[in-house]
Amino acid sequence: MRLPRQRGTKTAGGEGPPVGLTRARRDNLTAYAFLAPFLIIFLVFLAYPVFYSLYLALHKVPADSFDIFGGLEFVGFANFVKLFADTKFWWSTLMTLYYAALIIPSGIAVSLALALLLNNRLKAVAVYRSAFFMPYVLDMLVVGIVWTLIYSPHVGILVRILEGVGITAFSEKGFLGMPQSAMPAVVFANVLKGAGFGMILYLSAIQNIPRSLYEAAEIDGATGWQRFRQITLPLVKPITFFMVIIGTISALNAFVEVYAMTSGGPNVDVGGKALGATWVTGYYVFDTFYNQFKLGYAAAMSYVLLALTLIVTVVNRRFLRAEI
């Protein structure tokens, strides 16, 4: 007796009905026909570019050349060698780290605080929830431009409010014009815009915590803070890890907020070199490509970004497995 052949596995010739298509083969054809539009776009615009980018990174791409398929001079790892000797690039990774170090904890804190506020039986909760979430769907470019107005020197609303309470440190150059405050200011704008996303995740995690845990803790005399530290925080840990992962990845991709608010500046003098206080790697890739048109160099840089992203993802996965 022959075992029934599993559908979808390979069809060997000679089995199945002698004429026409076998059922399995027909199923395969139909499936790939449905998949075709998606797969074609995916292959051309998402899969191929990853390899093509490597090709670019290993070649010298003349700045005036638009026809950059084939015929380029192979330079091996020259772009990468140059990159690792490039102060601006190392500085950009440092700034990216700084950006991540600011935005991840503050993003988590604000999201969690909003979620805790919403986790109460109040009438208008849904309205507040929408209000907190809405900025997340709006355009980062616009948000950045609006903040340049708010952060303006001399006459901006924020420096005026601070002058009202006697703080004049930012009046002259504005928050975005000073190296010390530029990055925190960019991060602050971004945290307020993005907090709604983390808030929703935390809120659903908190609402999944059994009430009995809190009741038991209350009977044992735990204070509100203790209940938060001992019950809520450990039980929302998966969300926190997720926030760290996407926070790191978005720091590695940070571009629009910097473009809109500071263009990578203001400059700081580091050992005789002028380096931008918000010069993150994502912005450097853009600048190399769009302003300087060095495609090979930009491609090499984006490959380093990819490597960093993969490392972060793998390390975080390990952590996640170990912790949960």
Place this chain on the structure above:
Amino acid sequence: MSTRLSKRIRKILLYVGLTAAAAVVLFPFFWMAVTAFKQPGQAFAQEIFPSNPTLENFRRVLADYGFTRYFLNSVIVSTSAAVFATLFATLAGYVFAKKEFIGRDKLFGFLLASLMIPGMMYVVPQFAIINRLGWMNTYRAMVVPHLANVFGLFLMRQYMMTIPSELLEAAKIDGAGEWQTFRTIMVPLSVPIIATLFLLTFQFHWNNFLWQLIVTNVERLYTVPVGLAMFKSAHEELYTLKMAGSMISVLPIALIFFFAQRYFIEGMTMGAVKG
């Protein structure tokens, strides 16, 4: 008695906290709107609400600075991208959820793995491909490269897996072909997720500034964000006009969000919770 009083106080404090938080989070949008209605050149006037509100800024950006055209371009790009991206993801999601075929799981894993690739990675090679195809300064260039939405495919598959296969079997027994089954059974039952994905892709393309900037360099094809960025660098000091342009840029998405927030919130967080 005292516990009831303290409960009341707690409630009031919560409302105060929530309102304060909302005020901070929404302040930039409030400030944008207030400034957009101020007299041109009066962006920094010493007042919270404009004493002499005007629509002049909107008239000027729409009539004199090309924002009408930019808006139209944004509508064309975002709508066509949303239609096709949703269609392709629905077709692909269906077979990943309900069909067995050679290489299915491997292919799906491969597609999902691509989600880890940082977006910045694509900028250079996609630009090169668009250039090679001769698509620079076309709507195609803005739309086509983003029509394979892997995250959307994932959402679609997850949703469609919950639809009972018996319904599809029943249709087949009744003599329906593959396409008919898909059209008459799968699509109607997947309307919520199709709507979600449509809105999410529309929103994504409405805000897809970097890519739209890269593939256009003629004003005729600027979308709202690109037009706004160009306006910003050309007229740094025209803040009231910039805020009017900003408002034109965010208003459509804010309105859609207002009416369809459930879809946005569920769609955007679904992947995170389930993945």
